[in-house]
Amino acid sequence: xxxxxxxxxxxxxxxxxLRSARPLENLKSLAYPEGxxxxxxxxxxxxxxxxxxxxxxxxxxxxxxxxxxxSLDWDQRMKETVGDTESARPSTAR
Amino acid sequence: xDETKEEEGPFEQLTVFHDADNFNVxxxxxxxxxxxxxxxxxxxxxxxxxxxLKEVVxxxxxxxxxxxxxxxxxxxELPPKSDYHLFKxxxxxEWEDTQNKNGGKWAYQFKEKRNVQIDELWLHVMLAAIGETxxxxxxxxxxxxxxxxxxxxxxxxxWTRTMGKGAGKNExxxxxxxxxxxxxxxxxxxxxxxxxxxxxxxxGSTRAKAKYTV
Numbered sequence: 001x002x003x004x005x006x007x008x009x010x011x012x013x014x015x016x017x018l019r020s021a022r023p024l025e026n027l028k029s030l031a032y033p034e035g036x037x038x039x040x041x042x043x044x045x046x047x048x049x050x051x052x053x054x055x056x057x058x059x060x061x062x063x064x065x066x067x068x069x070x071s072l073d074w075d076q077r078m079k080e081t082v083g084d085t086e087s088a089r090p091s092t093a094r
Numbered sequence: 095x096d097e098t099k100e101e102e103g104p105f106e107q108l109t110v111f112h113d114a115d116n117f118n119v120x121x122x123x124x125x126x127x128x129x130x131x132x133x134x135x136x137x138x139x140x141x142x143x144x145x146x147l148k149e150v151v152x153x154x155x156x157x158x159x160x161x162x163x164x165x166x167x168x169x170x171e172l173p174p175k176s177d178y179h180l181f182k183x184x185x186x187x188e189w190e191d192t193q194n195k196n197g198g199k200w201a202y203q204f205k206e207k208r209n210v211q212i213d214e215l216w217l218h219v220m221l222a223a224i225g226e227t228x229x230x231x232x233x234x235x236x237x238x239x240x241x242x243x244x245x246x247x248x249x250x251x252x253w254t255r256t257m258g259k260g261a262g263k264n265e266x267x268x269x270x271x272x273x274x275x276x277x278x279x280x281x282x283x284x285x286x287x288x289x290x291x292x293x294x295x296x297x298g299s300t301r302a303k304a305k306y307t308v
Contacts, residue, residue: 013115018157023122024107030119036111043227051124054156054225056218062160065110070151070161081148082131082167 014068025050036061110157121156124226126183127238128152129162134175143188152183159224168213174245180220181238187253189291194237194253198290200271200308201251202278212248215278216241219250222277228252229273233266250278257290258306271308 011019024030028047032038043053071077110117129150135141151162169178179187189195204210222228223239237253252274258267267288275286285307293305 014110015161017110017113017115017117018120018155018161021118021120021157023155024109024119030107030109032109033111051122053124053227054121054221055227056221056225059156059221059225062110062156063164065114066157066160067164068161069165070153070158074165077151078166081150083133 011072012068014066015070015072018066018068018070023050024052027052120158123154123156123159123224125224126152126154127159127180127224128183129166130177130179130181130187132175132177132179134173147187156224159220163217163220169216169241169243169248170213172243174243176243177240178216179238179240180223181253182236185237187238187240193255194291196257196292197237197253197255198257198288198293199240199251199253200274200286200288201249202275202280202284202286204248204250205246207246207248210248212241215250218277219252219274222273223252227273228277229266229270233270235266235270254288258288268306268308271306275308 027039027044027049030038037058039052039058040055043055069075105118107119108117109119109121129152131148131150133146133148135146150166153159153162172178181187185191185193189197204212204215219239219241223236228236228239235254235256237255240251240253242249242251252270254267254270256263256267258264271286271288275284278286280286288306288308290305
């Protein structure tokens with residue numbers, strides 16, 4: 001079983017899931033696993049809403065869960081926009 | 095009471111929390127957002143603003159946001175004269191954009207760079223923007239958020255569609271200022287300031303400045 005592929009042309013399992021996932025339509029019918037806090041219901045009072053507001057505490061729970069690069073060409077895109085981050089990094093010792 | 099699950103049929107909604115590699119639903123955002131980056135001038139020419147301002151990526155789900163955030167340079171690692179801008183799709187992060195020409199921004203400048211948790215502050219401001227908690231329901235004022243990295247300071251701002259003139263408009267604008275100040279966890283005496291884009295653009299002119307503080 002290959003957990004991490006080194007082939008840059010193959011999307012990770014997580015990216016594949018993201019690409020085929022559909023937007024959640026009904027927040028109220030969704031049961032999150034134990035230990036995961038639902039979005040604050042006060043932010044989404046409309047029962048038939050299909051787009052949602054999310055509080056910081058809910059959003060922060062994703063930080064260590066969705067970690068994959070969001071596209072296959074991400075490194076290239078970074079190079080063309082934000083630039084070479086290694087050379088941009090200031091020395092930490094002063 | 096719990097009939098909804100049966101109405102859903104066989105489709106079981108699995109989030110990234112259920113299975114990080116095998117989820118089938120993602121969390122949609124109310125708006126599509128575009129992340130922009132301003133490169134510092136290189137000192138070699140070719141430094142028009144339009145050459146330095148780069149569109150990085152557009153997204154509309156919570157999961158995509160974190161994929162981007164977890165794989166992009168942190169603000170604290172950017173050289174001076176860099177900016178990140180996170181704006182609603184279709185709005186350029188420039189006051190010249192027709193959608194911004196009547197607007198302004200709430201901003202706060204952090205002067206002691208070494209004592210500022212800029213990565214955490216900028217993250218929290220972005221989360222408030224994409225989570226749509228910077229303004230009350232019908233305000234429709236927020237255009238985007240920005241962080242400026244400068245030699246002597248960091249500055250974080252929230253751009254608004256208007257300068258808050260007219261009935262109800264001023265309240266909406268002040269509410270954004272208040273919420274922004276809370277997100278930044280500022281002390282009561284530390285004031286966030288609002289200024290109109292045109293006033294900033296024509297600073298030095300004699301016109302009255304639209305300026306508020308919260």
